[in-house]
Amino acid sequence: MIIYLSLLDDQEDRSKFTLLYNTYRHTMMHTAYSILNDQGLAEDAVHDAFVRVAKNFGKVGAVNSPQTRAFLVIITRNVALTMAKRNGRALIFDEESTIYAIADNTTDKDFENFDFDRIVQVIRQLPATYTDVLYLNVVEGYSVKEISAIMELGTEAVKKRLQRGRKILIDKLTREGIVNG
Amino acid sequence: MADSKFRRALNYSFLQEMDEIPPQYELERKYVFSQDFEEKMKKLIKSVNKKYVYAFGLVLPRYAIGILMIVIAGSVVLMLRSRNILDRSTARLVFSVAELLVLLMFGVSLKSAGSKMTTSIQTGFSDTDEETPATELEFDIPVSPVNYSKSNEYRTTTLHTVEYKDAVGRIIYYERIPINGGVLTKIDTPDNINSCKVHQWEAIWFEKNGQTHLVWADSLYRYILKGDCETGTLIKMAESLYK
The missing domain is CATH 1.10.1740 (Rna Polymerase Sigma Factor; Chain: A)
Structure with a gap:
């Protein structure tokens, strides 16, 4: 029970x-x-x-x-x-239909080369589905298991959101870099 | 946890988002809760106060879960006994242990909850801030204009600035500026600056125009707190942010 x-x-x-x-x-x-x-x-x-x-x-x-x-x-x-x-x-936001050419192992270090204000801007454009789990994990330090309990989501779904959220951000920032570059 | 650029950016974007939420007094005007909602919340808060158990998304009394568990334990023991898996004395022992465990988990807590029940029911739900300990709130700084005792007055002057009049009429000026953004307030400091600590953070304080100024920064904001009161009082108020 x-x-x-x-x-x-x-x-x-x-x-x-x-x-x-x-x-x-x-x-x-x-x-x-x-x-x-x-x-x-x-x-x-x-x-x-x-x-x-x-x-x-x-x-x-x-x-x-x-x-x-x-x-x-x-x-x-x-x-x-x-x-x-x-x-x-x-x-x-349709998570499955979006395919990104960024590697799965995106980490916080990958953001160090981008402008702070641009990162903030891109984060604010990201759906709450991703930003909320990223905030709980990266800023508040909750584990995947804890976020899973808070959001009443499966641990795999949380992991996927954390990974995809970072990937979407890096993808946007990188593409923008090429366009602006 | 490393303070990476990504972490700071995420934090800052959330702070921006939180600051975009209209102030409390506007929200109070905009949203009037229905009677149904108030009743439902009253029940939820009461259930929390009376030590109910959340099971399968339902709010169930703790003693009911205890009884249910004793019944389940009894049934299991009887089933094992009927299949001759347990002899009579072992079955008795197993059931007694199960009963004791359930009583320890639920019964004892129920007893202690019972003595507090009357008080809980009386204070469990209140639409006012009356049950907030006045001594604690007196020194609480409103981080955004949401936390204040109704007896106090406050006025938002800019997005992060609040003038706060406490219960004894002292006006405390409070300003919070995000470290990664916002307009930095320039302070003309006098020569005699003293250093101190707010929570774990380095801080300075000085007297100017008859007011004590306390300035410090944590990982998120720079803060200025000034008022016609002693440094110790300002530090106490500042530290209430980290309670």
């Missing part, structure tokens, strides 16, 4: 959960609504996101921190995108 037993054990945690709710529900609503364009669905997404937060409560840091805010936005966006996909409301 698979039972999730990540419970919020002490008073501090319980207050923290309520504080998270009071602090971020509007931000989460904004994130969900911008994807779903429907008040009812967005509310469902925020609720489901909070359920997921409860399941991953150990990973939530200080309530008033940019990291926590980003973490909640990522969870909400993931829930909302899944709902949108289910309801046919979103155009999901």
